[in-house]
Amino acid sequence: MNDIPKKNILSAQLDLSRFSDEAFVPATEDEKRQQDVMSESTTFFKDGMRKLFKNPLAVGSLVLLAVILITIIVAPMVVPYRYEEILSVNGKRDKGAKNLAPFTYSEMEQRYIDQGGERFPHIFGTDEQCRDYFIRVVYGTRISLFIGFFASIIVLIIGMLYGSISGYMGGRTDLIMMRIVDIIYSLPDMLMIILLKVVLDERLNFPPGSLLDRMGTSMVSLFIVFGLLYWVGMARLIRGQILSIKENEYVLAARSIGAKPGRIIRRHILPNCLSVIIISTALQIPSAIFTESFLSFIGIGVKAPMPSLGSLANAAREGLQSYPYKLVFPAIIICLIVLSLNLLGDGLRDAFDPKLKR
Amino acid sequence: MKSVDNREGSIIVAKYIIKRVLLAVVTVFIICAITFFLMHAVPGGPFNKEKALSEATIAALNARYNLDKPLVEQFLLYLKNLLHGDFGVSLKNGREIGAIIGESFPISARLGISAMIVALFFGTVFGSTAALMRNKLPDRLIVFFSTLFTAVPSFILATLLLLVFCIKLQWIQVWSANSQNYLLPIIALSAYPMAYITRLSKTSMLDALSQDYIRTARAKGVSKFKMIFKHALRNSLIPVITYAGPQIAYIITGSMVIETIFTIGGLGSKFVSAINNRDYTMIMATTIFLATLMVIANLICDLLYKAVDPRIKLD
Numbered sequence: 001m002n003d004i005p006k007k008n009i010l011s012a013q014l015d016l017s018r019f020s021d022e023a024f025v026p027a028t029e030d031e032k033r034q035q036d037v038m039s040e041s042t043t044f045f046k047d048g049m050r051k052l053f054k055n056p057l058a059v060g061s062l063v064l065l066a067v068i069l070i071t072i073i074v075a076p077m078v079v080p081y082r083y084e085e086i087l088s089v090n091g092k093r094d095k096g097a098k099n100l101a102p103f104t105y106s107e108m109e110q111r112y113i114d115q116g117g118e119r120f121p122h123i124f125g126t127d128e129q130c131r132d133y134f135i136r137v138v139y140g141t142r143i144s145l146f147i148g149f150f151a152s153i154i155v156l157i158i159g160m161l162y163g164s165i166s167g168y169m170g171g172r173t174d175l176i177m178m179r180i181v182d183i184i185y186s187l188p189d190m191l192m193i194i195l196l197k198v199v200l201d202e203r204l205n206f207p208p209g210s211l212l213d214r215m216g217t218s219m220v221s222l223f224i225v226f227g228l229l230y231w232v233g234m235a236r237l238i239r240g241q242i243l244s245i246k247e248n249e250y251v252l253a254a255r256s257i258g259a260k261p262g263r264i265i266r267r268h269i270l271p272n273c274l275s276v277i278i279i280s281t282a283l284q285i286p287s288a289i290f291t292e293s294f295l296s297f298i299g300i301g302v303k304a305p306m307p308s309l310g311s312l313a314n315a316a317r318e319g320l321q322s323y324p325y326k327l328v329f330p331a332i333i334i335c336l337i338v339l340s341l342n343l344l345g346d347g348l349r350d351a352f353d354p355k356l357k358r
Numbered sequence: 359m360k361s362v363d364n365r366e367g368s369i370i371v372a373k374y375i376i377k378r379v380l381l382a383v384v385t386v387f388i389i390c391a392i393t394f395f396l397m398h399a400v401p402g403g404p405f406n407k408e409k410a411l412s413e414a415t416i417a418a419l420n421a422r423y424n425l426d427k428p429l430v431e432q433f434l435l436y437l438k439n440l441l442h443g444d445f446g447v448s449l450k451n452g453r454e455i456g457a458i459i460g461e462s463f464p465i466s467a468r469l470g471i472s473a474m475i476v477a478l479f480f481g482t483v484f485g486s487t488a489a490l491m492r493n494k495l496p497d498r499l500i501v502f503f504s505t506l507f508t509a510v511p512s513f514i515l516a517t518l519l520l521l522v523f524c525i526k527l528q529w530i531q532v533w534s535a536n537s538q539n540y541l542l543p544i545i546a547l548s549a550y551p552m553a554y555i556t557r558l559s560k561t562s563m564l565d566a567l568s569q570d571y572i573r574t575a576r577a578k579g580v581s582k583f584k585m586i587f588k589h590a591l592r593n594s595l596i597p598v599i600t601y602a603g604p605q606i607a608y609i610i611t612g613s614m615v616i617e618t619i620f621t622i623g624g625l626g627s628k629f630v631s632a633i634n635n636r637d638y639t640m641i642m643a644t645t646i647f648l649a650t651l652m653v654i655a656n657l658i659c660d661l662l663y664k665a666v667d668p669r670i671k672l673d
Contacts, residue, residue, distance in 0.1 A: 186385045188652040190611040191645050192392065198633060198641065199396045290511055297513045297615055298630045313514055317619070320517065321525050331514040339509035 044271065051351035058347025061340035068337065072142045080120050081132035083139040084305040089119075093130075099323055100126040124329050128319065137329050140307035144289050145337065147219070147308070151226040151288040152281050158227055159234025160277065166235065167242030168265075178239070184232045193291065196225045197300045218303040222295070226288060237280055241273045275352035282345040286338040293334060309334045375661060382657045389649045390440065394433050397642045445643035450635050455643040459625060463647075466617065466624035469540060470609045473547035477605065480548075481555025482598060486591060488556070489563035500556060507553035513615040516546035520619060532621075547616045551605045558601055563594040596667045603659030607652045 005018035042050070052058050081087070087097040089108045096106035102125045109119050123134040166177040200221035206213040212220050245251065251268050259267075293310025295301040302308045309330045316327035420426045427435070439446065445455035488500040507515075519542045524532045530539055566572065567590050575585050614626035621627070625644065632640035 183385070183388060186381070186653070186656075187389060187392075188607055188610075188649045190607065191649050191652075192389075194633065195393060195396055195641070195645055198636075199400055202400050286509070293511050294513070294611070294615065297511075298618070299634045310511075310513075313517070317517060320521055324521050324526075327514075327517055327521065331518065334511060334514060335506075335509050338511075339506065342509055343505070 048275070048348075048352040052347055055347045055350065057343045058351070061344040061347070064336060064340045065344070068141065068333070069145075072138050072145070075138045076135065079123075079132065079135050079138075081135045083131070083136050083307060085131060087126065087130045087132065095130070097122075097126050097130045099128055099319065101323075102325060125323075125325065127315070127326065133326065133329070136307045137309075137312060137333065140309045140312045140330060141333055141337070143219075143302060143306060144292060144309045144334070147222060147292045147302075148285040148289040148341075151223060151230070151292075152284040154223055154227045155230045155234050155284055155288075156277065156281050158231035160238055162231065163235035163238030164242055167239035167246070170243075174239075178236075181232045181235055184229065185236070187229075189229050190291075190294075192229055193225050193295070194298070194300065196228065197221055197295060200224060201300060216303055216306060218301065219306075222292065222302070226291075230284070230288075234280060234284075237276060238273060241276055242269060245269050245272050275348075279345060279349045279353060282341065282348055286341040286345075289334070289338060289341075309337075371664075374664070378657055378660060382653050385653050386646075386650050389653070390437060390646055391433065393642050393645050393649075394436055395429070397638050398429060398432075400638060440646065445647070446639045448632075448637055448640045450632075450637045450640070455640055458628060458640070459644070459647055462623055462625045462628050465622060466610075466613050466626050469543055469547065469617070469622065469624060470606075470613055472540060473544050473609055473613075474551070474602070474606065476544055477548040477551035477555055477609075478598070478602065481552045482559045482591075482595065484552075484556040485559030486563045486586075486594065488560045489567065489594075490586065492564070500560075504553040504556040507549045508557075510549070512546055512550055512612045513619060515549055516543070516616050516619045519546055543616050543620045543622060546619075547609060547612050550612070551608060554605070555598060555601065559594060559598050562597045563590060566590045566594040569593070596663070599659060599663045599666060603656040606655040606659075610648055610652060 005015045007013045007015045087094045087106075089112050092108075094106055094108045096108055098106075100106060100122055102123060103121050104125065105113065105119060105122070106126075113119050122132050124137055125133050127133050127136065162177065162181075166174045166181075201218055204217040204221055206217065206220070246269070248268075251264055254264050254268055289309075292301055292308060293313070296308050296310030297314045299314075301311050304311070312330040313327055313334070316323070316330070320327060417426070425432070436446075443456060445459065447453065448455055448458065484500050484504070488497040491497045520532070523530050523542060530542060572585065572589055575589050580589070610626070613624065614630050616622070617624045617627035618630045625648070629641070629644045629648070631637075632644065
């Protein structure tokens with residue numbers, strides 16, 4: 001600092017005449033870059049993803065979910081048993097393979113191995129009907145996740161259509177549509193779900209061999225029930241979003257320079273709703289899994305022999321005293337899935353929607 | 359001038375209450391209609407049993423239970439009976455459903471109310487503690503456990519508690535009619551609402567603590583104790599009240615599972631066994647009863663919410 005020429009020792013003014021010519025060299029590229037205060041321009045999506053990946057909880061949940069997904073995809077290819085298969089050795093039914101502890105073999109299997117045969121280990125043991133428990137848990141996880149995911153998609157589609165029509169039309173249409181939503185919203189959802197499920201399980205009939213028939217009536221009625229009752233929350237949310245976004249200045253600005261309604265919806269309204277839609281869909285999945293496991297528990301979930309995590313946990317209550325691990329495995333997996341989906345949803349909300357209250 | 363304002367205000371409040379009560383009545387009516395017509399959409403009449411009855415007997419039975427009348431008339435008759443407190447007769451054991459509800463509901467109510475009190479009390483205590491000790495160890499622990507417990511379905515928690523404390527450690531007798539211990543059922547039932555209320559009251563406490571009136575109170579030299587209990591806590595409890603309504607619905611459905619696991623003979627476990635036995639009249643009556651209860655609970659919570667906080671506009 002001291003060698004900078006000043007007009008006066010206490011002054012802040014520089015004496016330009018005392019500067020040598022060497023002082024006036026063009027700045028190097030490096031020095032120029034130091035002056036950059038603008039960060040690189042990013043898109044909304046990229047910025048959100050960057051924030052999401054900075055959140056250790058969200059990343060941990062993503063990794064955990066990925067591990068679970070890979071396991072349930074790969075395991076059925078590796079494990080030579082099927083979920084409804086009653087174990088047999090060389091074509092003979094293995095009656096001793098009942099309620100085996102994890103990584104043990106029945107007498108028949110042990111003899112077979114001693115004779116040089118190969119037998120895939122029962123990682124989680126077997127259940128009371130001599131079925132491999134690991135593959136049942138894997139299929140149960142598949143089914144629970146499948147239900148959670150598709151139920152959320154159904155809820156999303158119905159809610160989005162209904163909410164956006166109601167929000168965009170406004171006026172009388174909006175009033176009537178929202179009254180219907182209010183009525184459905186005031187019904188106690190769980191009781192109505194139980195009731196509908198009981199009736200639909202009895203009433204639904206599909207032509208044998210069709211896709212719906214192979215999914216099973218209990219599964220289809222589950223989707224119908226979710227579709228009938230849970231969309232109202234989503235519809236309200238999306239309507240509210242559209243109503244508030246419609247009033248924004250940038251929409252007015254776009255309209256004033258002559259943008260068409262289609263362009264306004266695509267460029268301005270939809271991208272602004274998107275974060276809320278993604279977040280609430282992500283949070284819908286664990287609640288659907290919760291509901292399914294509850295229904296399975298009270299005996300109106302998916303039908304046997306198809307397992308879901310809830311029905312496996314329910315079945316495990318029978319031999320709780322002797323075989324507690326049969327409860328522990330599905331219980332841990334439900335908790336892990338729901339926990340990581342919850343944390344991921346929270347992470348998504350923090351990353352994509354800073355305005356939304358925690 | 360002021361008295362006129364008051365009278366106008368009380369008219370608005372009265373109007374609001376009447377509107378909400380009417381809305382609740384309409385909701386209950388809709389629930390009755392949905393329940394009745396859904397249950398009658400189930401194939402097979404109540405007298406289609408394994409034992410073949412003669413045609414004359416079936417006709418007589420149908421006439422006895424008004425099953426020969428048109429469906430709408432049956433519905434009106436059913437409503438009339440409901441208003442007289444007659445819930446009909448269970449299909450499976452022929453008992454009066456009103457009597458079954460009368461003897462099993464008090465057990466459920468006792469369990470549910472205790473669980474609700476536990477959830478509300480500990481939820482606000484934990485939530486406020488976490489907010490006051492923000493980013494310190496107690497806050498971290500409370501956040502960790504409340505996040506964990508919102509991910510555990512109540513039936514899994516209940517079964518695990520049963521396994522650990524009743525079967526493995528044998529600290530607590532398994533619940534039976536002669537050894538009643540509500541400790542584990544209450545823990546299992548209140549865990550989820552407690553976790554939720556903890557999170558909720560933490561945010562609302564943090565919100566309250568950042569308000570101007572807290573700063574004013576501190577500037578005036580109000581003691582910390584008085585500041586927390588008189589100024590912050592009372593304001594932070596308001597959002598918790600709105601949440602208590604939906605929580606009652608959760609507790610009612612949760613008690614079905616908890617009562618089944620702990621073999622408590624309350625209304626919840628009766629409902630689950632009615633579902634498993636396909637006892638349609640029992641399902642119908644219990645649904646209507648529980649749904650009405652939920653609607654009333656929600657109504658009370660809403661009115662209470664408005665009463666507690668005068669800043670809220672009535673709409």
